[in-house]
Amino acid sequence: MNRLNGSVPVEILSLSYLSNFIMLSDNFLTGSLPIEVGRLRNIRTLLLSHNKLYGEIPTTISGCVSLEVLELDDNMIQGTIPPSLSNIRGLQILNLSNNSLSGSIPQSFGSMKGLQELLLSHNNLSGSIPKVMEDMTGLIYLDLSYNNLQGEIPKKGIFSNASAISVTGNPGLCGGLSQIHLTACPLKTSEKRTRWRLLLTVGTPIACFILFSSFAFLIYKRQSRKRASSEISMNSHFPRITYGDLLRATGGFSDDNLVGRGRHGSVYKGILETLNTTTVAVKVFNLAEQGASRSFSSECKVLRTVRHRNIIKAFTSCSSIDSRGHDFKALVYEFMSNGSLETWLHPQTEEEQHKSQSLTFIHRLSIAIDIADALEYLHEGCQPPMVHCDIKPGNILLDNEMVAHVADFGLAKVLSGSSRASSRSSIDIRGSIGYVPPEYGVGGQAITSGDVYSYGILLLEMLTGKRPADDMFKNGLTLRKLVEMQISSEGFLNIVDPLMLSQNHASKEEECFVSVALVGLSCSIDSPYGRPNIAEVATKMHAIKTGIKN
Structure with a gap:
């Protein structure tokens, strides 16, 4: 959503390590999509919608073997749809609408069992709808409207759900469900003769039998659906x-x-x-x-x-x-093979205690950065933005490489489109004791700085190994106040989790302890307006990690 012009940079398409997404939508990019796009073997989402791209879709795009979402809609792309797109087995959303594509829909699309949404509207596609598309079992929405398609619409699979397909603007199409409101396909002469002969031969008794059987079948299907539908x-x-x-x-x-x-x-x-x-x-x-x-x-x-x-x-x-x-x-x-951060910070079993001894400061710092990156995405990167509302160790899961994943969005709040500072309604959450920002306790609204507060408390917990609701915190003493007092008295190492301290830890590592603690303290101040935004926090955390490596 900028005013970028020129062609799609080959240099970006050569960054094979990119694994999340490339978003270049809503710009003024021209030219054709470079064949180097096939180098993006790890990319999951590629968005080039609403530009001025022309030329053909390169067949090399099948090299994007990890692609899940491909959106090239609202351009001026010409030529045919590459059958090689069906080689991208994990593709879930394919949007090629509002272009100048011609030719037929590839028969190979029938093998794309995992495709969820296929949008091909407003092109110049011709020919019939491939019957093999009935076999696309994962398809939930199909838009073929405003093309030059002809022939009979298939009847099984996605085509048995009128609300899941759109074929408007194809005057050559016929048949299909009655809800689609297309004309019936003309019968061939032999079909007409056969149908009339059957009507004369079968007679009323058989018609009554069919009516009764159909009624019984409908009752059976309805009861079956109630018992085992999903x-x-x-x-x-x-x-x-x-x-x-x-x-x-x-x-x-x-x-x-x-x-x-x-x-x-x-x-x-x-x-x-x-x-x-x-x-x-x-x-x-x-x-x-x-x-x-x-x-x-x-x-x-x-x-x-x-x-x-x-x-x-x-x-x-x-x-x-x-x-x-x-x-x-x-x-x-x-599945996250290393469980939650909670079990690493506060082990209960002998096995968990043995594992937690390997949770070094560098591990904790990397996990904290992962969490900050996730929150930055939720607050700034996704549309609409949202607030998690329950950041705590139990909701941070670790995979086999100890990469952190934020989980449990049961309390999450989607923010309004007009502001990222307040939710659509007053907050109605409980959160978790010790991590809930003070403004939530007096009926405040769900705001991104609330997550920042919880993140700050989590940082202090990761440094000290102490829960914010520990029994030691009473008579006005809190985890935040404890850390604040020890830093000001230069006794911070006395409260650092001993499992995190190596026997020969360097002074640079001690400096990083304090740096992370200061970030945690700035995030967890009482006033939501004085807290940094999560993008600033993430930048500081990355800088701390870079500093300790250097």
Whole structure:
């Protein structure tokens, strides 16, 4: 959303290590998309919408094997749609609408089982709709409107849901569901003769039998749907998972696979066959708990839109009926093999205590930076921006490389489009004791500086190894005041977590302890207007890490 002009820089497309997204939408870029785009083997999202690009889509784009979202809409791109796009197996959203594409829809698209949204409207596409598109089982929305397509519309798969497809503006199309309001396809002479012969031969008794059978079948389908349906609450970008799939994946939600319990439910480890035997974490909501349904809806709303390397990845959701006929809601996440930051900072078992001894200051600093980067994305990078509202160690998960991922968006608040400083309504959250900013306690609104406060407390906790709600904090003493007093008296090392201190730690490392503590103190001051924004915090944290390396 700038006034950038010229062509798409080859230099950017040569940064093969880019793994999150490239966003060049809403500019004045011209020229064709360079063939070097195929070098982006790790990129997940490529957005070039609303520019003035022309030329053809290079076939080399199939080299973007990690691509999940590709948007080239509202340009002047010509030529045909490369069949090689179907080689990008993980592609979930493909938007090529409002261009000058011609030719037919590639038959190879039928193999794109994971594609969720396909938008090809306002082009010059011709030919028929490939019948193999009925096999695109993951497709949730299809827009083929305003092209020159002809022939009969398929009837199965996505085409059996009139609200999920748009074919307006293709006068040559016929048939399909009655809700689409297209003319019936003309019958061939042989078909007319056969149909008339059958009508004369079958007669009234058979017609009555068919009517009765249809009625019985509809009743059966309706009851079956009530017993075992599974609806995707996230409604786009996500595969369909049933209650039965999750039951098998977790061994019947066995205690042996129980990872942990939270305020609104339990988390189980599972191996999901429908996701190519992927190891997942299944969060099953206890709907008898007050606020659980609202927490599920909130997480669905957030996780279907956010994408960042330091935010937990949601594979899908499941809203169904369990084996006892009760409502069932669950979220399926990427499994984090190293658990939560909580177990590393405050180990309970002997195994956890042994692991926590390896959590060095550098590890903690890297984790803190990961969290800051995630919050910067939530506050500044995603649209609309949002506030997490519950930053604490238990909601920070660590993968096998100790990269941190922010999780649990059950209390998250989406901010209004007009301001990033206040939410749409007054705050209605509980948060977690010790991490909730003081303004929330007097009915303040959800603001980004509230997350900054929680982050500051978390930093101090990571340095000291002490919870903000520890029994030692009473009679006006808080974790923040303890750190503030020790820094001013030059006794800060006395309260630093001893597990973080190496026997031969350098003075530079001690300086970094103090630098991180000062960041934590600036983030956790009482006034929300005096706190730095998270972008400033992230910049300082990165600078501290760079300094300790140098």
